[in-house]
Amino acid sequence: MAAAMDGPSPPVTRFAPSPNGRLHMGHALSAIVAHDLAAAGGGRFLLRIEDIDGPRSRPELAEEFRADLAWLGLAFEEVPAQSTRLATYAAAAASLRARGLLYPCTCTRREIEEAGARPGLEGLIYPGTCKRRPPDPDRPAAWRLDANKALAETGPLVWEDALAGRQAVDLAGLGDVVLVRKDLPASYHLAVTLDDAADGVTLVTRGADLFAASHIHRTLQSLLGLPVPRWHHHPLLLGPDGEKLAKRRGSPALAERRAAGEDGAMLAQQLRLQQLSLGT
Ligand SMILES: [Zn+2]
Numbered sequence: 200m201a202a203a204m205d206g207p208s209p210p211v212t213r214f215a216p217s218p219n220g221r222l223h224m225g226h227a228l229s230a231i232v233a234h235d236l237a238a239a240g241g242g243r244f245l246l247r248i249e250d251i252d253g254p255r256s257r258p259e260l261a262e263e264f265r266a267d268l269a270w271l272g273l274a275f276e277e278v279p280a281q282s283t284r285l286a287t288y289a290a291a292a293a294s295l296r297a298r299g300l301l302y303p304c305t306c307t308r309r310e311i312e313e314a315g316a317r318p319g320l321e322g323l324i325y326p327g328t329c330k331r332r333p334p335d336p337d338r339p340a341a342w343r344l345d346a347n348k349a350l351a352e353t354g355p356l357v358w359e360d361a362l363a364g365r366q367a368v369d370l371a372g373l374g375d376v377v378l379v380r381k382d383l384p385a386s387y388h389l390a391v392t393l394d395d396a397a398d399g400v401t402l403v404t405r406g407a408d409l410f411a412a413s414h415i416h417r418t419l420q421s422l423l424g425l426p427v428p429r430w431h432h433h434p435l436l437l438g439p440d441g442e443k444l445a446k447r448r449g450s451p452a453l454a455e456r457r458a459a460g461e462d463g464a465m466l467a468q469q470l471r472l473q474q475l476s477l478g479t
Pocket residue numbers: 303304305306327328329330
């Protein structure tokens with residue numbers, strides 16, 4: 200796999216799984232891409248456990264993930280899990296809130312659907328209902344980023360994907376996304392952006408299904424004064440039916456393959472070859 204960076208410093212990449220389900224082939228590919236890009240540039244490959252999803256989080260899976268990576272032949276450095284960083288998330292949310300960039304939203308998913316929300320790049324585009332009414336203090340609220348206010352503050356932004364090239368930030372297909380969930384101190388967008396900055400990640404690697412999220416993350420980096428990494432969104436592994444392999448029913452977990460005596464290093468090599476044929 201070719202090195203994707205042209206800067207002088209060795210890249211820092213990371214693999215950041217959530218311990219609410221076992222790792223499958225798609226995860227293995229993401230880990231391999233991150234590992235190999237770091238290795239090719241003489242950099243560091245980090246493991247971060249994204250464990251703030253309260254009741255869905257199963258701590259024993261973190262140990263399984265470490266064993267899975269070792270089985271694939273990927274040496275890693277582990278950095279603090281998300282659950283150690285709740286104060287950082289709260290401080291960032293408070294700062295954005297104080298600047299009037301967030302507003303509370305008490306809508307349920309159903310209410311959003313019934314309000315005639317249009318499909319966007321990441322599910323439905325929030326129709327802005329709560330922007331136009333006072334918050335109901337009796338209902339739990341999420342906090343959404345006001346995309347128009349954010350853009351007014353940041354001005355035009357760009358970000359760089361190693362495969363897709365230079366991208367102009369465009370939030371139109373995403374709308375006002377949730378940054379603080381009703382049940383958690385941060386959404387994926389806020390947590391991952393702060394974590395990557397805290398961990399010194401300079402090359403964010405992940406599947407192409409998360410490409411659109413980078414428009415939000417680049418915006419948050421600007422709003423919060425965080426360093427701007429480069430990105431590498433890799434093609435997803437697809438099954439013969441064209442379905443995302445990670446989601447395929449019946450596809451065995453890495454831990455099951457490992458327990459069955461399969462050779463992890465050989466599997467990793469096969470994934471690398473398949474990925475090369477996809478043009479990475
Ligand atoms: Zn709402």
